[in-house]
Amino acid sequence: MRTNILVLFLLFAVPASVPAQQGLTENYGPVVEAIVARGDTAIGKYAPADSVAAGNEFSRLYFDVFEGSGMEFTLNLKDASLMLRIESGFSLIISQCMRGEPRENLEKTWAALKKDLGDAVTHYSSGEVTPGFWGRAAQSFLILFREGIEAMLVVAALVAYLRRSGYSDKVKVIWWGCALALAASAGAAWLLHAVIQASGANREVLEGVTMLIAAAVLVYVSYWLTAKRDADRWQAFVKDKMDKAVGSGSLFALGFAAFLAVFREGAETILFYQALMAGSTGQMDAIWVGMGLAAAALVLVYAAVRLASIRLPLRFFFGATAVLLFIMAFVFTGRGILELQVGGLIHTTRLDGWPMAGGLGIFPTRETVAGQLVILATLPAGWLWLRWKRSRSAAAVRSRAA
Structure with missing residues (x-):
């Protein structure tokens, strides 16, 4: 049992490197709005001959917006299954883009991913940046x-x-x-x-x-x-x-x-x-x-x-x-x-x-x-x-x- 308790002390052995201004949002509405707007644009511009650009855009949406805003982190604490479904959806659409699959395949994946993101807003968005004690x-x-x-x-x-x-x-x-x-x-x-x-x-x-x-x-x-x-x-x-x-x-x-x-x-x-x-x-x-x-x-x-x-x-x-x-x-x-x-x-x-x-x-x-x-x-x-x-x-x- 000592293993888990010692993890706490190791927190101070590693210099804090997450910028405070990044925050950990629990107000998912603005985050999802940004993801959906940029994702819709990427799908609209998608062409199999130049599919890498869309793949890179969805990769940025995952790492820079979904993860970078702290939504992935806080949603994982509230509903790990939904977070994993969203993570799986991002990995699928990024891979489909990189392979240059037909637009209809991406649209199907994107529709399912948008639904999961919407469910996160509906069921888990607190509307406040800082929760209580x-x-x-x-x-x-x-x-x-x-x-x-x-x-x-x-x-x-x-x-x-x-x-x-x-x-x-x-x-x-x-x-x-x-x-x-x-x-x-x-x-x-x-x-x-x-x-x-x-x-x-x-x-x-x-x-x-x-x-x-x-x-x-x-x-x-x-x-x-x-x-x-x-x-x-x-x-x-x-x-x-x-x-x-x-x-x-x-x-x-x-x-x-x-x-x-x-x-x-x-x-x-x-x-x-x-x-x-x-x-x-x-x-x-x-x-x-x-x-x-x-x-x-x-x-x-x-x-x-x-x-x-x-x-x-x-x-x-x-x-x-x-x-x-x-x-x-x-x-x-x-x-x-x-x-x-x-x-x-x-x-x-x-x-x-x-x-x-x-x-x-x-x-x-x-x-x-x-x-x-x-x-x-x-x-x-x-x-x-x-x-x-x-x-x-x-x-x-x-x-x-x-």
Whole structure:
């Protein structure tokens, strides 16, 4: 649990670099009006032969207006699913422009994007630039709690695994991974702002790459835990081999998984709080109250996970932990590819009729679906690998008995 609390102290290790005049608007009307006016003009002038100009204009609308005004930030706190839908819409129309698709395709995408932007104004625009004390405290709470909960679940599951397996002395590897991730988070936050600018495609690409690496590591750890789930069938074999397994590459994988989970959330948390502080002159008390409440809530969630891990049967606990990590890998894959699409590193191809569930990282694009299908394809491959491992372990037990 110490990982999320330490993030707060790292806020002061990174120089504040979000200009105060940028602000964090919650009055979405003027922002959306500007986006719609410029977007309509871009669509009106669009020609497939000179499509890059329209693509660059929509890219500026996303990064300079939607993100730069602070609308993306505050809308994410109010309705993350709607924010992701808008983000996906921008990535799709930018990609369509860059590929020089027919105007009717762009008009269809633009109409859907305008509707989502209008919904943001209708349902979430407060009409005021600066919220009250508890409004700002709630924003502060949501940043730390929502960014911290995923990292905390991964770390708690890994710590619980080592403790339940009788390797409490190895838990320090997880905490070392967390500590290194926090240091790396501070460095990444500083680098993004001071060197390559955080409010642009570079930040999206960095986050996307980190998510995809984390997804790959979590899939590996998930199957490794699933293999250990059946260990009680071959106690003699496992007792002889477990120390070697935990003390080698698998232990590194556990620490690396903790590192990636915390790093993926840490840098973003620092940047979010810097943006919030820059736009909250005279409201620092509210921000600190929100931080404190979020830290307390995360401690309670961690304690609940820890208690549950103690009471659950070992076999069920290993299986449930493996499923949790696999689901998070599935989510990270979808979200990571979306970030790379927004950053312009991967094209975006619409899948008409495909559902969107931002909480599960499911988006209506071929690229995100393809990435998640790869993750799902590891299920039959993993099943075959586990069967092979089980057969090999059973043969080893029989040979020892003989």
